Amino acid sequence: MRWRRRPEAGAEEPAATPGAGIDLRDVGHEYGDRTVLSGVSLTLTERRVGVIGANGSGKSTFARLLNGLVVPTSGSVLVDGLDTRTQVRAVRRRVGFVFQDPDAQIVHPTVAEDLAFGPQNQGVPAEEIARRVEEMLDRYGLAGHRDHPAHLLSGGQKQLLAIAGVLAMRPQRIVFDEPTTLLDLANTRRVARVIDELEQDVVVVTHHLDLLAGFDRVLVVEDGRVAADGTPAETVPWYVARMD
Amino acid sequence: MLSLYVPGRSVVHRAPAGLKLGLLAALGVGLFLTERPAVVGGALVGALAVGLGAARLPWRALAVQVRPVWLWLALLFVFHLLATDLRTGTVAVLRLLALLVTAAVVTATTRVTALVAVVEWLASPLRVFGVRPARIGLVIAMTLRFIPLVAERAARIREAQAARGAYRLRWGMAVPLLVQVLRMAATVGEALDARGADDAPARRPRARPAVAS
Numbered sequence: 041m042r043w044r045r046r047p048e049a050g051a052e053e054p055a056a057t058p059g060a061g062i063d064l065r066d067v068g069h070e071y072g073d074r075t076v077l078s079g080v081s082l083t084l085t086e087r088r089v090g091v092i093g094a095n096g097s098g099k100s101t102f103a104r105l106l107n108g109l110v111v112p113t114s115g116s117v118l119v120d121g122l123d124t125r126t127q128v129r130a131v132r133r134r135v136g137f138v139f140q141d142p143d144a145q146i147v148h149p150t151v152a153e154d155l156a157f158g159p160q161n162q163g164v165p166a167e168e169i170a171r172r173v174e175e176m177l178d179r180y181g182l183a184g185h186r187d188h189p190a191h192l193l194s195g196g197q198k199q200l201l202a203i204a205g206v207l208a209m210r211p212q213r214i215v216f217d218e219p220t221t222l223l224d225l226a227n228t229r230r231v232a233r234v235i236d237e238l239e240q241d242v243v244v245v246t247h248h249l250d251l252l253a254g255f256d257r258v259l260v261v262e263d264g265r266v267a268a269d270g271t272p273a274e275t276v277p278w279y280v281a282r283m284d
Numbered sequence: 285m286l287s288l289y290v291p292g293r294s295v296v297h298r299a300p301a302g303l304k305l306g307l308l309a310a311l312g313v314g315l316f317l318t319e320r321p322a323v324v325g326g327a328l329v330g331a332l333a334v335g336l337g338a339a340r341l342p343w344r345a346l347a348v349q350v351r352p353v354w355l356w357l358a359l360l361f362v363f364h365l366l367a368t369d370l371r372t373g374t375v376a377v378l379r380l381l382a383l384l385v386t387a388a389v390v391t392a393t394t395r396v397t398a399l400v401a402v403v404e405w406l407a408s409p410l411r412v413f414g415v416r417p418a419r420i421g422l423v424i425a426m427t428l429r430f431i432p433l434v435a436e437r438a439a440r441i442r443e444a445q446a447a448r449g450a451y452r453l454r455w456g457m458a459v460p461l462l463v464q465v466l467r468m469a470a471t472v473g474e475a476l477d478a479r480g481a482d483d484a485p486a487r488r489p490r491a492r493p494a495v496a497s
């Protein structure tokens with residue numbers, strides 16, 4: 041509960057440069073005195089970007105930097121020219137985030153209510169929210185579960201609901217942190233297809249290397265640095281060879 | 285309260301949630317002002333007629349909510365037989381039954397969102413003190429969402445421990461559950477941020493998602 045009044049949402053929309061992409065400038069991040077990322081400088085403008093690397097290498101931290109869930113302790117991250125440190129709300133309207141565990145990001149008891157949550161927060165008018173909810177229920181085969189408790193959905197359906205809940209907010213980009221790690225093979229394929237069909241730009245952190253087949257660019261993170269950066273054909277075999 | 289809503293299009297379903305809650309409250313007060321079996325019994329028959337007739341609810345939807353208190357009603361009846369008389373005991377039991385059935389009809393015909401919206405509306409005068417009613421509504425909704433989830437995780441931990449030979453319920457089982465819940469809470473917090481919970485206008489648009497039933 042907050043006791044301080046906040047300015048109305050959407051009151052200020054800082055000047056952005058649409059299409060500029062996500063610009064990381066000499067970004068570093070430390071938790072306490074533990075350095076998790078350092079010296080990351082790159083610009084993401086591609087439609088499909090993958091991020092791979094060993095456990096604990098810093099992938100999730102990297103992903104969270106992209107929509108201001110984590111702010112860099114050094115350097116800066118600009119999304120379409122907006123600094124994640126100072127314009128975090130505007131940044132989060134542009135960049136959606138899907139977590140590994142859908143249970144942690146579904147916050148309303150039933151499917152339709154949860155889909156409406158994001159747009160409600162954005163102050164979208166009720167009729168438009170209803171339209172988006174219908175669209176998402178239809179698109180992801182959840183129409184029959186509209187009023188069902190979210191905890192009765194299957195793991196795959198929960199992940200689709202989590203993705204749909206983010207899409208209902210109409211972001212231009214979506215960051216996925218291991219969206220398929222908890223899913224079986226069939227659901228992994230389903231979610232992979234869903235990501236593939238998105239018109240939004242996406243950044244996908246994953247241990248499922250075959251998800252990256254059609255991607256434009258793949259980053260390999262190693263001990264908090266970007267150790268390789270190129271097409272999947274260049275970076276994936278390099279990464280696999282390095283693991284052996 | 286977790287998944288008691290039974291979708292439908294009846295007049296009762298479509299009646300405003302505030303009206304239904306208001307009538308329930310009025311009935312709660314009214315029934316305790318009378319001792320006449322006819323009135324109290326009439327209320328019970330009325331509640332059943334509205335629930336099973338007008339709202340077309342299945343028997344089960346009402347029975348589910350009455351079942352947990354059967355034993356208490358029976359004990360109450362016996363207590364009255366011993367301490368007072370048959371008439372008082374009958375009125376006491378019928379009164380509680382009428383209230384229970386009415387409450388069951390309200391919860392079975394009203395979406396949680398709509399009930400929460402009423403709570404938010406009731407809390408709206410607190411805005412003067414800087415309280416955001418939408419926040420109260422979110423807390424209620426999240427409680428309803430996470431109770432079954434935490435129960436499920438607790439059951440899984442018990443299974444895991446039983447699989448390793450620990451059959452008796454021990455306090456030690458609370459530790460892994462607490463760790464899991466805290467870890468999840470951190471992600472839930474991030475997810476709320478990512479989904480703009482903090483972006484919510486101080487005054488949330490009045491109309492709720494007009495999701496057709």
Ligand SMILES: Nc1ncnc2c1ncn2[C@@H]1O[C@H](COP(=O)(O)OP(=O)(O)OP(=O)(O)O)[C@@H](O)[C@H]1O
Pocket residue numbers: 071074076093094095096097098099100101102
């Ligand atoms: N909130 C935090 N506080 C302290 N240390 C953290 C925190 N979050 C992550 N770390 C540490 O930072 C390092 C990088 O974590 P990160 O989650 O970014 O790795 P990752 O590449 O996503 O790993 P995984 O493949 O296991 O998901 C790890 O050593 C982790 O223990």
Ligand SMILES: [Mg+2]
Pocket residue numbers: 099100101217
């Ligand atoms: Mg990670």
